[in-house]
Amino acid sequence: MTDAISSVLSQIRAHEMRMKGMADVASSPGIAPTAGGAPAGVGGTQGGGFGTAMSNAIDNVSRVQSDAGELQRAFELGDPKADLARVMVAMQQSQVAFRATVEVRNRLVQAYQDVMNMPI
Template structure:
């Protein structure tokens, strides 16, 4: 079960790295900003901060923040394109929309697998 969760988390990290790569040449207003992440050691309420390695909760929060950011950027680019902004070309809008779609689908799959893992643990005989 923990191997499945580790596999899913590594897939999320790989997706995050792929999402950062193609937009490196995009103008600052149209790019997903990976620098918006929290500094290490600073977490949300109730999170234990370890030196060096983020916990499962921090990793999950970062992944959800990245998905939210991708969807927001996609919406902003789409609105800018519809209003005729010359900086929002069709290719960049389509890439941003696909990135947000893939990120959302990956997040939904992670949620489904976590729920299934929880149900498996709850149904284990004592």
């Protein structure tokens, strides 16, 4: 289980590094710092941000699950390109992606509940 978590964390870090590289290359006004030191668009109404990242992550999980399902069906139908090892790896990848998404959802719900229970 810890290997799966380490794998997911390394994938997240790799994705962050790729996104940082893209942000450095792109000279977008949406990522320029403001007078307060926070990037423009943080807490604003501009597109992107956390909501878009979560939507993309959920779409990616859905795509991984459908790909694994298609590979499983191909194996069941006897397609020679779909060997058992590829099917098992695809199914495990989809399972890890789904578990990671559920864990993020659980953490967000817990954070929301903590904020809502804070005294004013």
